[in-house]
Amino acid sequence: MNIMHSIAIIAVVSVCTILIRAVPFLMFGGSRQVPGTIHYLGKFLPEAIMATLVVYCLRNVRIMEGTHGLPELISVVLVAILHLWKKNILISVGLGTICYMVLIQMIFT
Amino acid sequence: MEKDKGTSCIQYAFKQSIPVMLGYIFLGIAFGLMLQDAGYHFLWAFAISTVVYAGSMQFVMVTLLSGGASLFYTAIMTLFINGRHIFYGFSFIEKYRNMGKVYPYMVFSLTDETYSVLCRTKIPPEMDEKKVMFGISFFNQCYWITGSVIGGLAGQLITFDSTGIDFSMTALFVAIVVEQWQESKSHVPAIIGFLMSLLFLLAFGADRFILPSLLTSVIILIAARKNLDGKEAKIQDESGISAEE
Numbered sequence: 001m002n003i004m005h006s007i008a009i010i011a012v013v014s015v016c017t018i019l020i021r022a023v024p025f026l027m028f029g030g031s032r033q034v035p036g037t038i039h040y041l042g043k044f045l046p047e048a049i050m051a052t053l054v055v056y057c058l059r060n061v062r063i064m065e066g067t068h069g070l071p072e073l074i075s076v077v078l079v080a081i082l083h084l085w086k087k088n089i090l091i092s093v094g095l096g097t098i099c100y101m102v103l104i105q106m107i108f109t
Numbered sequence: 110m111e112k113d114k115g116t117s118c119i120q121y122a123f124k125q126s127i128p129v130m131l132g133y134i135f136l137g138i139a140f141g142l143m144l145q146d147a148g149y150h151f152l153w154a155f156a157i158s159t160v161v162y163a164g165s166m167q168f169v170m171v172t173l174l175s176g177g178a179s180l181f182y183t184a185i186m187t188l189f190i191n192g193r194h195i196f197y198g199f200s201f202i203e204k205y206r207n208m209g210k211v212y213p214y215m216v217f218s219l220t221d222e223t224y225s226v227l228c229r230t231k232i233p234p235e236m237d238e239k240k241v242m243f244g245i246s247f248f249n250q251c252y253w254i255t256g257s258v259i260g261g262l263a264g265q266l267i268t269f270d271s272t273g274i275d276f277s278m279t280a281l282f283v284a285i286v287v288e289q290w291q292e293s294k295s296h297v298p299a300i301i302g303f304l305m306s307l308l309f310l311l312a313f314g315a316d317r318f319i320l321p322s323l324l325t326s327v328i329i330l331i332a333a334r335k336n337l338d339g340k341e342a343k344i345q346d347e348s349g350i351s352a353e354e
Contacts, residue, residue, distance in 0.1 A: 001148050002177060009173055012180050014160045016187035017194070021219045024198030029206050040334055041327065042200040046228045047289045048302030048326040049196060050282055052319065053221060055306035056193075057279035059315040075276060076283050083284040084291075089229075092287075093128045096280035101273040 071103035118236050122244025125230050128284075129222045130252045132277035137256020139271075140167050142264030144257075147175040151261025158257040162218060162250055166190045192320045196327065197224045204242070211243045218246040222278065229285050295337055301326050 028034050034042075058076075061069040079096035086092065141154040149171075161167055169190060173183050197219050198205075205215045223246050232241050290299060305326045309318035330337070 001175075005177055006149070006153075006174050008180055009170070009178065009183050010157055010161060012183045013163070013166060013170055013173075013187045016184050017161060017163045017166065017191050018217055020188065020191050021194045021198060022216050023195045024202055025205065025216050028202050029198075034202055037331060037334065038199055038202065040338055041330060042202065044295075044298045044330055044337055045196060045327065046200055047286075047293060047296075047298035048305075048330065049193075049323065050225060050228070050286045050289060051299045051302035052193075052306040052322055052326065053225070053282045054279065054286055055303065055310060055322075056319055057282060059310060059318070071273075072276075072279075076279070079280045079283045080287050083287040087288075089128045089281070089284050089288075092284040093277050093280040094131075096283070097131070097274060097277040100276040100280075101271075104273045105270060 067104075067108040071100055071108050074103060075100035118240040119244050121233075121236060122241045123248055125226055125241070126245050126248035126252075128277075128281050129226060129249050132275065132281070133222065133249060133252035134256035134259070135271050135274045136164060136278075137253045137258075138260035138264055138267065139275075140171070141257040141260020141262070143168065143171050143260075144174075145261045145264060147171050149174065149261075151258050154257040154261035155254060158250075158254045162220065162253060163191050163194075164220065164222075164253075189320075193323055194219060194221075194224075196323050200224075200228060204238070208239050208243070211239070215243065215246055218250055220249070222281065223249045225282060225285050229288060297333065297337060298326075298330060301329050301333075305329070 024038075028038050054076075058069075058072055061072050063069045075096050078099050079092050082095055083089070083092040137158065140158070141151060144154050144157070145151070157167060157170065161170070166187060169186060172178075173186065178186075198216065201215070201219075205212055208215055226245055226249070227242060230241070230245065232238050286299060290296060293299075302322075306318065306322040309322040309325070312318070313321060
């Protein structure tokens with residue numbers, strides 16, 4: 001392990017990540033008026049992003065092989081039902097995760 | 110809880126951050142352990158989780174570090190893997206720039222999970238919005254750092270089978286989608302995001318779909334502005350994201 005090179009890698013990842021996250025603020029974060037389109041995106045984009053993140057989390061599920069994505073499907077449906085019913089994020093996330101862990105560790109082994 | 114003003118903001122922020130806690134601690138442990146296996150002890154894990162703070166990228170970094178990747182390749186990989194974060198700031202431009210000293214930290218700490226929790230949190234008007242938002246961001250990073258250090262120090266001692274615990278992040282996002290679906294009058298943005306991600310996942314594969322998918326969603330949303338923004342007047346502030354108090 002080359003310590004200097006490792007530190008350089010960490011620095012590069014850190015700076016690049018910060019720059020990516022800072023782009024909207026560098027573009028529109030000054031004292032200038034935020035353009036209407038950007039304001040509009042700020043309001044409507046989160047729903048598109050959250051839907052995309054769900055797909056992103058499940059991107060490696062193989063429907064045609066192995067467990068056919070059944071543990072994921074069952075757990076996602078459970079989370080959705082729990083959240084519609086109880087509207088408590090801790091219950092939805094907690095029970096959904098336990099369900100998934102039980103399914104992949106004990107049932108779909 | 111709302112009565113004691115001094116600590117109530119911190120308590121409220123903590124409560125909002127709990128859904129992220131379990132996932133971040135266990136993913137952090139997995140990262141610390143992986144880094145330890147690659148020959149980097151817990152102080153490296155601490156440093157990386159402090160200055161980089163990017164979930165999936167940190168796992169890729171272990172490979173980059175142990176393989177001694179070139180800095181150019183490292184930069185390209187980072188832009189590729191973390192590129193999606195470019196879209197997160199748009200919802201917080203006006204809020205963050207009024208946050209004074211912590212403004213840079215708020216921008217720095219905008220991960221998938223922090224973004225999601227901040228989007229869904231409807232801060233009660235009697236609370237200091239800045240304190241709550243900073244609290245959520247800060248608590249989340251604390252979980253991540255704590256997990257990383259535990260993983261680097263004692264990851265091997267954990268015998269509990271945590272396989273599948275990363276599903277808590279998926280569950281968090283699913284619950285938020287359900288929540289937003291119920292609260293918003295227009296489901297168009299969620300449907301666009303969902304369809305575009307599936308389309309590009311099928312077309313480009315698991316490792317390459319997210320950037321084109323988000324970019325296309327943005328373009329479609331901008332094109333559909335007249336339709337959506339018209340409805341928006343009636344449902345103003347319902348999303349809670351850009352709601353101005």
